[in-house]
Amino acid sequence: MFQIFLRFFSLGLVSFGGPAAHIGYFRQTFVQELKWLDDKHYGSLVALSQFMPGPGSSQVGFAIGYHRGGLLGGIAAFLGFTLPSFILLFLLAVTSSQWLDYSFTQGIIHGLKLLAVVVVADAIWIMFKQFCQRKQAKLLMVMSCVIILLQPSMLMQFGLLIAAALVGRHYLSGEREHTAEVATERVKLNLFYLSLFVGLLLASLVMITLTKQTGITNLTELFSQFYQVGSMVFGGGHVVLPLLQSSVGDAISNDQFLTGYALAQAVPGPMFALAAFLGAEIWVQQPLIGALVATLAIFLPGFLLMLVALKSWHAISARPQVTGAIAGVNACVVGFLLAALYNPIFISAVLSPLDMALVVLGFGLFKIFKPNIFILVAGFGVTGALVGAFIG
Template sequence: MNTEKNGLNLKRVVDVFVSFLWLGCTSFGGPAAHLGYFNQTFIKRKQWASDAQYAQWVALSQIVPGPGSSQVGFALGYHRAGLLGAIAAFVAFTLPSFVVMVVLAQFGQQWLGNVFFDGVVQALKLLAVVVVADACVSMWRSFCQRKAMACMVLLSAVFLIFVPFGFANLMVLVVAAFVGFFIPASTSNTHDPLPKVRFAWCLFGLAVALFVASFIFDTGLGGVFAEFYQAGALVFGGGHVVLPMLSAFVSDRVSDANLLVGYAAAQAVPGPMFTMASFLGASAAPQGANVWLWAGVATLGVFLSGLLLMLCAQNIWQSLSENVVCQRLLASLNAAVVGILIAALYHPIATSSIVSVWDIACVAIGFIWLKYKRPSIFMLIIVFVLIGLVRSYGFWE
């Protein structure tokens, strides 16, 4: 019986790894786009979790410091296949961009100016608009069946679009939780629990201990790990916020030219934007040092605190959400999450991707195709890559 159970869990771990590796190779567009891809792949197609559970993970990723989309992927992996599944999800989703960023740090910026690479990246950004728009529509239907929740979504989105700042997402969630106290519970409201995490308090203690210890080291590999661990532990708002923070942390180790290359590359490659730490760690390696080791230490440092805190927070969230009052707050937070995604769909995803009327047409056709025909992500990517290659020949501007 145990052998059969272990075999099933191993199969799930492998499935988690392969699924996230594919997304790590193809998920362009930043954190909000990643959440759209996760929703499309793991909630709609594979049905690993419910819409309600997914919304809770997204809300937690906005409250807990660290890499938002990677935290959601980590939680999905844990939910599907335990701790090994969580580790498999993180490694697989991060590995492609880690490799690209380290190679780029070693061999310069040849790819960034390549017309075909730029054309394909631009087309995949348009795909990100399609996927996130579909996720917004799906989550709207799940969480906005009442007028109060629909108003919460719209107000959250408008606020974030017109009053953007570093802690805006966190403020929206805090206000939504407060408002939730005064909104009557829905009689049809169902609560989908999150999985309990074993040794959660031990993980929290480890996260705090590493943060305290990070102030002791300031040279060598220990110093690199310490600097990036502090950055990952102190940033709210995901990749777009961490990029300038990481630049400030290593400005004395990396030239301004390399910082600009790393900043551009982090937004151009697929996968988590936090892998700019991989680029900076490789760039900061002393002459003759193993750049892959330095990049790996920097990458582990910037991700580790957020992943540990995500599992700890999940336990606390689960305990609180069993309370009836907290379930009202949860409904309000779910609506606020939809507002956050809509705001991110507008900026930075759409504003940085749609530059012509042809782009609008591609997004509209792609959205209709996805909504009514439900093609696989693989098919969508192939079609948009071909569109990018056509675009690179200058057939439209």
């Protein structure tokens, strides 16, 4: 268990670049170097993480740990990979009052907000090309974006995801070639973990419905908000942004939210570790408890669903209607992310023609030269500080 923890902890210290980069780091370490599993098995775990809601790269890491050491191995992998980013974002949250008011740090934060515009725009471009190739998928993307821009709410997002799954099931189901073995293979789901996932989701929905007028007033409500978000995020990474903003928007200011998101770009590890920053900011009376509850809640649904389907993924993925439903959901979340690019990211970060020029320049350099994310973080941070000092 300690070996699993140590391997993932060392990756958590240096894994900049988001989910796609994390997948590459995992393959290099666990397939090519350590040979804990082969390429075929690893590819199936990556595919399963795309099929399930939750933090994609962290789910792959959890599954590798599970393959190596059972449930405790999966937990050790999660703790190791997430701990560095959790500690950094928690410390940034609890010390924010000491450094956030300085003009120098305000400039850095503003520069990182501009970086967020670039990174999310690039994520939308990549996801659009990957998930919106057919006309039906493009239409789902456009309609989900329009509706969320006009009616931004968690309930509306949840309804759109269900509708997109139904549309995708009928219109985006591709023909699949089945071997006789796959066609007759039975899907054997782990009902204990499925019941636990569904039970917690229903309880969180009830709790949120009962307390939506009063906001987050206890740890149960905090857990419920983040658990619901973790249950609905398909694609992981930046897709968590619009759902989190809708869910906890009343409990935290837009500026605090975007500061946390900007800082999450600057630390290694999973984007979902943003929950540590938000949990500490929301639960100020005991920030460590708030950070722990929010982080556990947002990661838990994805891990429970991985445990439900790990042993039956081959049979599940062979069913065209299932893959069609997921295709519809993926197209829908691209629309969500496009709406989030406008509100809250763009309108909170781009405040002048100079800001827009920096975004265009950054996006162009990002697409042409594809620099390391650490270089981008440093470049936008320094630029923001300089602009704040000499112009602001």
